[in-house]
Amino acid sequence: MSEPTFASLGLSADLLHACLDAGYLTPTAIQLDAIPPLLRGQDLLGLAPTGSGKTAAFALPLLQRLAAGQRHAQRRVRVLVLVPTRELAAQVGEVFRRLGASCAHPPKVAVLFGGVSVNPQMMGLRGGADVVVATPGRLLDLLERNALRLDGVEALVLDEADRLLDLGFAAERERVLAELPAQRQTLLFSATFPQEVQALADSLLRNATRVEAAAPDGAAPAIVQRVISVDAGRRTELLRRLVQDEKWDRVLVFVATRHAAEQVARKLHDRGVYAAPLHGELSQGQRTEVLAHFKDRRYDVLVTTDLAARGIDIPGLEAVVNYDLPRSPNDYVHRIGRTARAGASGIAVSFASAGTEAHMRLIEKRQNLVLPREQVAGFEPVELEPPPQPEAGVGGIKGKRPSKKDKLRAAAGLTPGPAPD
Ligand code: AMP
Numbered sequence: 001m002s003e004p005t006f007a008s009l010g011l012s013a014d015l016l017h018a019c020l021d022a023g024y025l026t027p028t029a030i031q032l033d034a035i036p037p038l039l040r041g042q043d044l045l046g047l048a049p050t051g052s053g054k055t056a057a058f059a060l061p062l063l064q065r066l067a068a069g070q071r072h073a074q075r076r077v078r079v080l081v082l083v084p085t086r087e088l089a090a091q092v093g094e095v096f097r098r099l100g101a102s103c104a105h106p107p108k109v110a111v112l113f114g115g116v117s118v119n120p121q122m123m124g125l126r127g128g129a130d131v132v133v134a135t136p137g138r139l140l141d142l143l144e145r146n147a148l149r150l151d152g153v154e155a156l157v158l159d160e161a162d163r164l165l166d167l168g169f170a171a172e173r174e175r176v177l178a179e180l181p182a183q184r185q186t187l188l189f190s191a192t193f194p195q196e197v198q199a200l201a202d203s204l205l206r207n208a209t210r211v212e213a214a215a216p217d218g219a220a221p222a223i224v225q226r227v228i229s230v231d232a233g234r235r236t237e238l239l240r241r242l243v244q245d246e247k248w249d250r251v252l253v254f255v256a257t258r259h260a261a262e263q264v265a266r267k268l269h270d271r272g273v274y275a276a277p278l279h280g281e282l283s284q285g286q287r288t289e290v291l292a293h294f295k296d297r298r299y300d301v302l303v304t305t306d307l308a309a310r311g312i313d314i315p316g317l318e319a320v321v322n323y324d325l326p327r328s329p330n331d332y333v334h335r336i337g338r339t340a341r342a343g344a345s346g347i348a349v350s351f352a353s354a355g356t357e358a359h360m361r362l363i364e365k366r367q368n369l370v371l372p373r374e375q376v377a378g379f380e381p382v383e384l385e386p387p388p389q390p391e392a393g394v395g396g397i398k399g400k401r402p403s404k405k406d407k408l409r410a411a412a413g414l415t416p417g418p419a420p421d
Helices: 013-022 029-039 054-068 086-100 118-124 136-144 161-166 170-178 195-204 232-245 258-270 284-295 329-336 357-366 404-412
Strands: 044-047 079-082 109-112 131-134 155-158 185-190 209-212 223-229 251-254 275-278 301-304 319-322 346-352
Touching: 013 054, 013 086, 029 044, 029 054, 029 209, 044 054, 054 079, 054 086, 054 155, 054 185, 086 109, 086 131, 086 284, 109 118, 109 136, 118 136, 131 136, 136 170, 161 185, 161 195, 185 195, 232 258, 232 346, 258 275, 258 301, 275 284, 284 301, 319 329, 329 346, 329 357, 346 357
Parallel strands: 044 185, 044 209, 079 131, 079 155, 109 131, 155 185, 223 346, 251 301, 251 319, 275 301, 319 346
Antiparallel strands: none
């Protein structure tokens, strides 16, 4: 059978051009499955792992809808995309702008997120916008200022819907939904599919088509996953060794706290590695700049919190390192999904120490993985007992109350075990 093409999906000539210009030669699995029902105006629940091309999967058919619809003297918001993070907002907005540039009447795209001055965004909304990509908080702020109206929205996208759920966005999300007309096309994308997403899907979608780009759990096969056993206190040194020995020139390192991001980046920097921290305490300007410098290869290593775990697209990212393990097994998939995007391959290395080995096993269990434990010469672990603090080393971000993970662990019957041999 011949390879599927974008042309066979029913996209207009303008949008086929846009795909070519963007370098998209053949549709990805999610694009193949999602574009035809979306062009028919159907609601959709997309289970799409990170890096699967899901942004274009919804942007292309929605752009076609915009091109086909009536034009009004005063633009009104016809497509609303809600996203959980500022970086993702900027990224999704860019995809709409780039693909939309090939249309006879390129749509006006407004990107709204917090952490930066509200005035330029208000100015940008003057005269209306066709597409709004927004984080919920800033969107509500601008609604309260009467900077835009949502009563003409024809299509709503909830991108990274699981994240929109678990960050305590529920109240904001409901307030936004209340502004929207009931009659609309609704699209919900999620890389993972916890029960809450199902409940949200049930409440928002009508006769939705469900598309799945790949197995919902587990990571893309192109990612080589490794676990290295190392004492917690030697992780920075080991990281430096790996970056140098493996000649990685673009590595994303996940740590549990902002403080750790600063500290690890500084230590690497002091030892001659081009490293920078990225976390939520930086100003939005700094965050944008650090990410841009990482993308244009001024830094080799970005040390970040889970701020960068979702949605961020860094072309050519060779390796992801879990310096601290993610709290939730789902976040493991999101983190390692930053590499091996769009068909490339990548490496994901997790550090496991005596205190975090049990948690690593829990992640493997939840993701149906069995990963061998490696040791690096000169870094063989010597600590056998977990430190007295039960969660030390996993993150240092938790309070005394048992977390969801603690409960999962208890339910799985896992207790901190001996160090691997
Ligand atoms: P996403 O999952 O939307 O973040 O997309 C991941 C990456 O895949 C982005 O860099 C896109 O530009 C790229 N991409 C999306 N669709 C295609 C395609 N059909 N062919 C090649 N690359 C694509």
